Amino acid sequence: MTARVSWLRRAACAVIALIAVSAGRARAQERPNILWLSSEDNGPQLGAYGDRNSTVPALDALAARGIRFTRVWAAAPVCAPSRTAIITGVLQQSTGGMHMRSEVPLGAPVRMFPALLREAGYYTTNNVKEDYNHPTPAGVWDESSRTAHWRTRRPGQPFFAVFNSVTTHESQIRVRPHTPVHDPASVRVPPYHPDTPEVRRDWAQYYDKLSEMDAEVAARLQELEQDGLAASTIVVYWGDHGVGLPRGKRWLYPAGLDVPLIVYVPERFRVLAPEGYGPGVASDRLVSLLDLAPTMLSVAGIRPPEWMQGRAFMGPHAGPPRDWLAAGRDRMDERVDMSRAIRDGRHLYIRNFHPERAQGEYLAYMFEMPTTQVWKALHDAGRLDAVQEAFWQEKSPEELYDLATDPDAVRNLAGDPAHALTLARCRAALRAHLLGTRDLGLLPETDMHRRRGERTPYELAMDTAALPLERILDTADMATRRRSGDAARLQAGLADADPAVRYWSALGLRLIGAGAVRVAAAPLQALLADRDPGPRVAAADALARYGDPVQRRDSLATLLATADYRRDGNHAAMLALDVIVALGPLADPIRAEAAVVAEPGKDVPLREQEYVGRLKKAVAKK
CATH class of the missing domain: 1.25.10 (Leucine-rich Repeat Variant)
Incomplete structure (x- = not known):
């Protein structure tokens, strides 16, 4: 009897061990869901990034659970070119999609990366904005609409779901009437903007819109919890480019290119997390939004194709950290321009190929913003200081800024002999970048x-x-x-x-x-x-x-x-x-x-x- 019990026990242990091994293999083969939460026209003006004027509890809580990247750049300081790079993992200057709201063909080998996820079995949805400078081919999305949601997938099917918030868009900052929630008197006015009631009002309304967007993020995360998917879903929040105010959106300065990027990886998929991952960790790794496409493929177990210029920063196919970030400004709406920017961990270099043009050259859409109007009026009246006035003067062919001492990039060091070596190093890096990416x-x-x-x-x-x-x-x-x-x-x-x-x-x-x-x-x-x-x-x-x-x-x-x-x-x-x-x-x-x-x-x-x-x-x- 004792021998029989012993045998049964050994058999039961073997079965349990076999089940455990099988379960382990199943988990190893399991793929994470991926939830993208993106917002428009906002930089890292969040509490988690040290902005005390910001009220975004959901995003701050997400950052406290995950990792936030502090040196992240958009590939362009305006939506359509930036999103064009994001969706392909290829710079917009290489695909011809650099000019605002152009429609240029996209063909082999370059593809929109959700199609690769879809072919690997993912359910891909987009709610709702695309705004790429290439027409979207068939097969990219299972659904792209105002109602697109992971809830319409097959049972058990992994999903890649995108929810784009337009609440913080430039057009919403200027909507009047609006009763400010954030006190205009308490906002920080950057040195390049004139300190006027109109400017303070726009900045305060921007912070109000950040709070509204944060509530949308909270609602999506609550849906994830309600569906029992929080433990199996990697959450990625990002902004598509900088703040929708003049010298932010459309310009190659920190206010136009710096964006937030927060990633949360649940415990069961922690092996896929970025290097140094931990609750509340801040990473100073240089990351481009161009890197999102190969990174999402990597966490899904797909090796990014060779034609992608982005570099995965997590998952089994993560690449080494970048030494440089690059971005470009081309035709903005109706006005022709071409400028290129590159930065390392400290210095920002901008090369203006149309120095005859002023930064503040007339753009119909931009001039609907109260800040733009009052800024231009003060320029016309000769009432700006030198830093504020520079926006309305012809550009310098070259600009160099030390972001460690000048985070707003208002002191151009390009003509300073003390920075000649840094200038030469940046020039060489940009030239190599333009030729290497075949900049159209x-x-x-x-x-x-x-x-x-x-x-x-x-x-x-x-x-x-x-x-x-x-x-x-x-x-x-x-x-x-x-x-x-x-x-x-x-x-x-x-x-x-x-x-x-x-x-x-x-x-x-x-x-x-x-x-x-x-x-x-x-x-x-x-x-x-x-x-x-x-x-x-x-x-x-x-x-x-x-x-x-x-x-x-x-x-x-x-x-x-x-x-x-x-x-x-x-x-x-x-x-x-x-x-x-x-x-x-x-x-x-x-x-x-x-x-x-x-x-x-x-x-x-x-x-x-x-x-x-x-x-x-x-x-x-x-």
């Missing part, structure tokens, strides 16, 4: 589309034979430093076989000024008949400013003809109208005609149609 922003937007033909922009970018990017970059770099000694080389570039080289050469002569343009007047005038709109418009800009009366007349006629989208397309029309606006009174002879050029038709993507209309209104306003 070096092409005028219309040029990118004309030369790609039937290919995707990404395919064009990676074709080193068809796109001499290093030569284009060298010309753009020389052109935008405004050195009179470069005039002869730039004049020679007017005859280059590549249209982007011709474009930057013409712009460079215009930036050097009247003397350089007059010496090169004949080849510039020849460019007015160039087959490519970019060089044609740049030459017209130069001669309209510094040419003789006949050259000015011909230049304005060229701009007016190119402003009609039916000639060279919508992007060429935007480029020409943008220059007409920038010319100011010099464009008076064609102002009336330019204000009534044809509106884009249905052959132009809907998201881009409004920009010609905005430019026409700006022309009419002088």
Whole structure:
């Protein structure tokens, strides 16, 4: 009897052990659910990040349970380009998706990463904003709508669910009437903003909206608890770019690029957590929102594809920490621009490829904000200090900031000999980045589309034979430093076989000024008949400013003809109208005609149609 009991006990122990091993294997093979909570137009102005004016208990509690990253950058300081990089794991300048609300094709090998999760068995939902600069292909989402939710998946199916809050968007900060909850008198006004009641009111309303967004986060986390999924779901909260106030959103300063990133990993999936993970831990690892795509694949057990430029920061396929973060500013709504930024753990370097433009150049949407309006009015009245006034002046070609001593980035050290080594190191890092990622922003937007033909922009970018990017970059770099000694080389570039080289050469002569343009007047005038709109418009800009009366007349006629989208397309029309606006009174002879050029038709993507209309209104306003 005793032997029989002993045998039964041994058999039971073996069965229990087998069950335990099987359960362990099942857990090892189990995949986590992933819940993304994103918010628009807000930086790390949260209590967990040290902002005492912020009231966000749900996010602060999430940070106390998980890890918060303190050095996180968006790939662009505005929503559509930033989200374009997030959804692909590839920089928007490499896929051609860098210009605001453009619609460029996305093709192999680049894909939107939720499709890879879906193919691996995940249920993928998005509620609700996409706002990518590429049309969303079929197969990315099981559902993308205002009602999309993990609750509609198959029983037991792992999910990747995205909930995007628009509560903190720029447009909500300026809504009136609004009764402030946060005291305007208690907010911190950054040194670049004038300290006025209007500015304080906007900042206070921003904090109110953060609290409203936090309540939405609390509701989603409560749903997770109610469904019994909290123990099996990794939660990731992030902001898509910085605060929706001027010199924040749209600019490559900390207020525009710094974003919050909080990650909570439940105990059963702790093996997937970031290095150093623990409750309430703050990580100073450099992280780009570009890294979210490969990271989500990694935690799902999927090796990120080689074409992804992002770097996973958790899961079995996590990569080494970054040495640099990079970001870019390109066409913002209706106005042309190109600036690039790079930072390490301490220094921020910005390279402005349109130094002739002011940071505060007129943008219709931005000027709806009370802060923008009062700031501009004080500039017009001559009542700003030097730091505040810099926003309305032409940009420096280079900017360098020590973020350890100057977190608002208001003291430009680029001209300080004491920082020459740091400047050189940052220059070299940015150059390597632009060439390594094959930055298509070096092409005028219309040029990118004309030369790609039937290919995707990404395919064009990676074709080193068809796109001499290093030569284009060298010309753009020389052109935008405004050195009179470069005039002869730039004049020679007017005859280059590549249209982007011709474009930057013409712009460079215009930036050097009247003397350089007059010496090169004949080849510039020849460019007015160039087959490519970019060089044609740049030459017209130069001669309209510094040419003789006949050259000015011909230049304005060229701009007016190119402003009609039916000639060279919508992007060429935007480029020409943008220059007409920038010319100011010099464009008076064609102002009336330019204000009534044809509106884009249905052959132009809907998201881009409004920009010609905005430019026409700006022309009419002088």
